[in-house]
Amino acid sequence: MKSLWLTARLDIAESLRARWFGIYCLIFGGLVALLFAFGLTESRVLGFIGLSRLLVTFIQLTMAILPIFVLITTVRSVAGDREAGVFEYLLSLPVGLASWFWGKMLGRYLVIFLPVFVAMAAAVAWALIRGIEVPWGMFGYYTLLIAVMGWCFLGIGMLVSALARSTDVAQGMAFLVWLTLLLFLDLILLGVMIQGRIAPEIAVGFALVNPLQVFRTAALALFDPQLIVLGPSAFVILDTFGARGYQLFALAYPTLLGVICAGSGYWVFRRGDLP
Amino acid sequence: MTLETLDAMVPEQNVPILERQRGGGRPLDHNGAAMIHFENVSKTFKRQCVLDGIELQIGLGERVALIGSNGAGKTTLIRCLLGEYVHEGEVRIEGQSPRAERTAVLAKVGFVPQLPPPLKMPVGQLIEFSAALCGCDTGRIAALAERLGLDVGRVRQQPFVKLSGGQKQKILIAIALGRDAKLLIMDEPAANLDPEARKIFFELLAERQATSTMLISSHRLNEVASLVNRVIELDLGKVVLDDRVADDVSLAGRLACRIGVKRREPAFEKALGAWSFVASADGLEWHGEVAGPDRLRFLGMTSRYVGLIQDLQLSEARGQLQEVA
Numbered sequence: 001m002k003s004l005w006l007t008a009r010l011d012i013a014e015s016l017r018a019r020w021f022g023i024y025c026l027i028f029g030g031l032v033a034l035l036f037a038f039g040l041t042e043s044r045v046l047g048f049i050g051l052s053r054l055l056v057t058f059i060q061l062t063m064a065i066l067p068i069f070v071l072i073t074t075v076r077s078v079a080g081d082r083e084a085g086v087f088e089y090l091l092s093l094p095v096g097l098a099s100w101f102w103g104k105m106l107g108r109y110l111v112i113f114l115p116v117f118v119a120m121a122a123a124v125a126w127a128l129i130r131g132i133e134v135p136w137g138m139f140g141y142y143t144l145l146i147a148v149m150g151w152c153f154l155g156i157g158m159l160v161s162a163l164a165r166s167t168d169v170a171q172g173m174a175f176l177v178w179l180t181l182l183l184f185l186d187l188i189l190l191g192v193m194i195q196g197r198i199a200p201e202i203a204v205g206f207a208l209v210n211p212l213q214v215f216r217t218a219a220l221a222l223f224d225p226q227l228i229v230l231g232p233s234a235f236v237i238l239d240t241f242g243a244r245g246y247q248l249f250a251l252a253y254p255t256l257l258g259v260i261c262a263g264s265g266y267w268v269f270r271r272g273d274l275p
Numbered sequence: 276m277t278l279e280t281l282d283a284m285v286p287e288q289n290v291p292i293l294e295r296q297r298g299g300g301r302p303l304d305h306n307g308a309a310m311i312h313f314e315n316v317s318k319t320f321k322r323q324c325v326l327d328g329i330e331l332q333i334g335l336g337e338r339v340a341l342i343g344s345n346g347a348g349k350t351t352l353i354r355c356l357l358g359e360y361v362h363e364g365e366v367r368i369e370g371q372s373p374r375a376e377r378t379a380v381l382a383k384v385g386f387v388p389q390l391p392p393p394l395k396m397p398v399g400q401l402i403e404f405s406a407a408l409c410g411c412d413t414g415r416i417a418a419l420a421e422r423l424g425l426d427v428g429r430v431r432q433q434p435f436v437k438l439s440g441g442q443k444q445k446i447l448i449a450i451a452l453g454r455d456a457k458l459l460i461m462d463e464p465a466a467n468l469d470p471e472a473r474k475i476f477f478e479l480l481a482e483r484q485a486t487s488t489m490l491i492s493s494h495r496l497n498e499v500a501s502l503v504n505r506v507i508e509l510d511l512g513k514v515v516l517d518d519r520v521a522d523d524v525s526l527a528g529r530l531a532c533r534i535g536v537k538r539r540e541p542a543f544e545k546a547l548g549a550w551s552f553v554a555s556a557d558g559l560e561w562h563g564e565v566a567g568p569d570r571l572r573f574l575g576m577t578s579r580y581v582g583l584i585q586d587l588q589l590s591e592a593r594g595q596l597q598e599v600a
Contacts, residue, residue: 003378006407010396017395089392089447092357092460093408094381274359 003095007103008110015111020073024112027069028119031061036126051127052135052223055120059142059219062116066146067153067181067212070112071174074157078104079170082161088275097274101266105158113150117143138222141247145218148254152211155258159265162272181212204236211254218250310335310458310488311356316364318351318512325351326362327512333488333505335457338480340499340520341492343509349492350389352509353460356490357386368458382409385451389462389492391435391443398438398446399431409454416453419479420445423472440467452479459483462492463499470550470573474529474566477502497575501568528567528591534577535560535585543580550576565589 015021035054081087091100120142127134156177164170184206207213217237221227225243227234241249309332318326326348333339341349354360358373358380366373373380394401406413417427423445430438435446444467451459459480465473480489480502493499496506500520508516532552536543539558547554550573552563565573570589577584 003408006404010400010404013400014396084393085388085390086392086394088354088359089386089388089394091359092381092384092386092388093405094378095408096378271361273354273361275354 001099003099004103004106007095007100008107011104011107012111014077015108018073018077020069020076021111021115024069024073025115027065028062028116029122031058032119032123036123051123051132052138054123055135055138055142056219056223058120058123059145060216062146063149063212063215063219066112066116066149068175068178070150070153071157071160071178072171073112074108074154075161075164075170075174076167077108078158078161079164079167082275083167085275091274097270098266101158101269105154105262109150109154112154113147116146116150120146141222142219144251145215148251148258149211149215152254152258152261155261155265159261159268162265162268181210184210185213185216201236208237208249208253211257214250214253218247221246221250309333310337310369311490312365312367313352313355314365314367316352316355316362316366318348318355318360318362325512326355329364329512329514331507331514331517333490335488336485337505338484338489338503339491339505339507340496340503341490341507341509342494342496342499344494346511347509348512349509350462351512353386353462353490353492356460357381357384383457385454385456385459387444387447387451387459387461387464389466391440391447394435396435397432398427398435401435401446402427402450405450406453411454416449419453420449422479423448423475424469425449441469441472444468445472448476448479452483455486456483457487459487459489460492461489463494464491470566470569473569473572474564477566477568497571501571530565530567530570530589530591532563532565532573532590533560533586533588535587536580536583537585538583540580540583543583546576546580 032054035057091097120139124134124139157174160170160173160177164173207217217227221243227237237246311331311333313329313331316326316329317324325346329348329352341352343349351360355362355366356368356373358366358377361374368380368383371380373384396404402413402416406416420427425442425445427446430442435443438446444464448461448464451461465476468476483489489503491499491502496508500506503520505519506516507514534547534552536559544554544558547561547563550563550565552561554561577587
């Protein structure tokens with residue numbers, strides 16, 4: 001346990017020093033600042049007095065940025081460290097492989113989750129100071145959603161890092177994973193459905209396996225409980241899960257996916273050559 | 276394990292090595308019990324065999340030079356010993372597997388890599404992390420670095436990667452020697468050290484001589500010959516030489532040196548200055564001390580100025596004349 005915390009602390013310190021972390025914080029801090037500067041003003045014009053519009057916009061943008069950011073920075077740092085000989089030296093010290101792998105995962109998880117959470121919490125704090133109504137339920141659920149999203153893509157990133165033997169290959173794989181998930185949001189699904197090769201239920205099933213789509217739908221569900229914007233797909237989703245059930249699914253499934261990917265990554269890491 | 280059983284186990288091409296071991300009279304177990312066992316260890320990368328049926332036993336207290344050209348398999352052998360590579364065959368350190376029981380095994384191992392890792396963390400953090408994992412005192416590591424001539428307090432906040440090659444090497448040596456490691460694995464450890472630091476480094480090794488086994492890897496034997504009492508040469512993943520070497524020079528021994536020169540030469544004066552030599556008033560006679568294991572390196576340096584040297588005397592500390600050129 002001591003080695004796990006030591007490794008986690010080391011990874012946190014490394015991340016705090018890294019340039020990507022500064023950019024990461026700047027992006028999410030900047031997003032909130034920008035949304036306050038423009039979004040909230042607009043909300044007033046349209047009659048909104050709460051924070052929900054800002055939070056929805058923030059979570060949608062987070063969904064676009066966080067997965068690729070987490071994937072690329074994770075594989076770059078893990079595969080890069082291995083390639084540069086950092087693993088050769090640090091793994092010659094008496095640290096267990098489980099402590100090393102899960103310690104890195106824990107440290108990195110805190111580093112990717114906290115800036116996004118702090119940015120959102122800062123928005124809430126500012127709203128409280130200004131006397132703007134805060135949708136606490138939405139804030140709580142979005143916090144969980146971000147926590148789960150970070151975990152899920154970190155797990156995928158750790159698996160890719162364990163599989164790839166070089167930084168270039170790891171980055172390529174990570175980008176491919178993200179691109180595939182992105183294409184399966186709409187384009188490919190729409191394409192195959194239009195060609196009539198698969199049943200709509202199967203297409204919706206594919207969409208529900210895609211963590212990006214799961215997050216996207218869950219974020220919408222809180223703002224638009226009937227999922228009107230999704231069109232006919234909403235019937236399949238709501239008939240299968242119900243609104244509440246889907247919210248829970250959107251938390252449970254990506255968590256499980258993250259655990260499976262990270263667990264597989266650990267299995268590959270433990271069985272193969274370390275440096 | 277007897278030689279007969281080993282004969283039965285090893286491939287035919289290794290027979291001359293066993294004959295050499297018999298002929299050289301080197302017992303398989305230096306101090307009665309072998310500390311490190313390699314049993315038929317092979318490692319293949321994408322169909323390329325890098326280690327090919329390695330059979331080795333190294334006893335406690337042995338100082339082994341692991342030599343061989345690039346691609347001979349030295350680094351792979353070291354990584355197998357550190358439990359970092361999966362391989363065929365078996366590696367045991369004091370009966371334990373460095374892979375399956377890595378924390379227990381690696382707690383006994385001090386490792387100095389050939390290329391310092393590009394760690395961005397500050398030196399202080401690296402020392403604290405290593406000390407916490409190894410259960411040793413950061414003060415002991417800092418004290419060792421000080422002995423090697425590096426003020427840790429001055430570089431504590433600096434990123435490790437920003438240090439000079441010599442400074443990095445001193446930190447890594449201090450971390451490896453700053454705990455009670457029974458096995459020291461060092462890949463060209465003295466390559467980046469200045470003469471004074473090398474002298475201290477040899478003293479530090481001498482202090483650990485009775486309690487530690489040392490495996491020192493190098494491309495060239497003359498770099499490490501004076502540090503070791505056994506030489507193992509690898510070529511294309513096989514052991515092609517396993518022999519003992521003369522062990523007459525103490526690791527902590529020092530040789531008093533006097534050099535007379537025909538005329539003053541700034542380049543030679545600078546080189547001798549680096550070895551902490553002091554000149555006479557007219558600059559034609561130089562005095563200093565050379566660490567015993569460093570004498571080959573020292574003579575290598577002086578050989579570049581052989582036309583300039585009038586006489587050169589190296590004597591053991593007790594006053595006995597060792598070599599006169």
